Amino acid sequence: MNKQATELIASLSRADFGDDFRWGCSTSSFQIEGAVDAAGRVPSIWDTFCKKPGAIRDGSDASVACDHFHLWPQDLDLGQSIGLNAYRFSIAWPRIFSARGAAPNEEGLAFYSDLVDGMLARGIEPWITLYHWDLPQYLQEQGGWTNRDTVSAFVEYADVVTRRLGDRVKHWITHNEPWCTAMHGNLDGMHAPGLRDVPTALQVCHNVLVSHGLAVPVIRANVPGAQVGIALSLHPIKAASDAALDLAAVERHDAFRNRWFLDPLYGHGYPQAPLDYLGTNAPNVEAGDMQAIAAPTDFLGVNYYFPEVVRDDPDGGFLRTSVILPDGRERTDFGWEVAPGCLTELMARIARDYRPAAMYVTENGSCYDDHVGADGSIDDRGRRDYLVRHLAAVRTAQQQGVPVKGYFAWSLLDNFEWSEGYLRRFGLAYVDFDTQRRTLKLSGQWYRDFLLAGH
Ligand code: FCB
16 A cells, blocks of 8 residues: 555545535546437447447447446436535537537437436536537548537537536536547547548647637526636656756647647647647638637636656657656556646646636546455555545645645546547446446545545
8 A cells, every 4th residue: 555645544634625625526428328329319430430440459339338328327326425516527419419500409418407407416516528529420521620610510519508508507618638639539540530640630629729719608608607617638747867858858748738728728829839840730720719719717627647758859750759658657557657746736837827717627547457356345445545645636736825626536437448448447436347337446435435524
């Protein structure tokens, strides 16, 4: 057991974080819902991608996943039993619009309306992400996010969903991790739609940000008292050595990984240095786009998992950097470095450089290979220790004056982990994918005891 975690378990208390702190878990539609053909849902780019040989490491797909589409009442009961006061989930766009220009699908809207009512009945505040990567396939066929019409389609989708649910849902996240949408989807091809093209990736990135900015005022108009934000995947960037070339590599990498999003969202435009070395690969920016992207928001969602260590590398793509994995670092079973201090550092930096009114950790979690014991229990103390140490890092940030107002653990359930299929478990609850049985792991029990003790 991690010694630091043992000490923290004894000293950390829910009350330290403040009375209005949001204690949540996060999930996303494609990763948990299954029922891909039910109630008028049409295919998403991820359904298509899963069919591509070799795209998903275990050859699986998400046609059943956690069958949350049918089992949601018991999943909300589970969340309630943990003591969650907030729950972040996403809406599957292909459940709401079956074709460009079609009328909204009432069955799809009714599913989410019932889900929201189920949360409210259990004292759980709903937090909705509008886009967590499951773009309708019919939009990809007209160019996906490279086509400006997808931006319009997103704003119309945001309009319909917020009109329908905005009487009960106040917290709205436009996009989850635009970096992943753009770069995993269109640069390294690891995610749907599986393309590898620099200008495409950069145009997708830009259009996603524009769609965020244009949706913000629409959400505000439809939702009295709306709190609107975006969730970014952010990584503190560290140098492989003290050499000047590596330190310069950190600047380049950071400018693209983090500032490429934060700077324009907070009204500073794209950082100049990446624009210079992107040359003709830079995105096409239309008049008014940068103003749109800078629409004021109420909070920033920070998805934090691990820092990145980089070195200068002339062959390292347009950034001329390579990410390296130094030996001797603590890592999860996914190979991601465990560095809770970097979460404090990251949030303090954002508070200093961008001054968001509020920040929420909208995702943070760890992947360990769980083993079910003879008695059916799952002793995932690695995940529990990760959770405790990162909560303590949030508390340290608060003590430094950073306005962090909530924490959403990734994830409530083991689920379909994108191109890794079912090989990577992140849940506080174990899912037996043969029986769909959920079992709270030691980490989930700790979170429950922690939340209930301080209440
Ligand atoms: C994040 C994604 C989330 C999940 C975690 C492990 O990048 O937003 O859906 O896959 O990683």
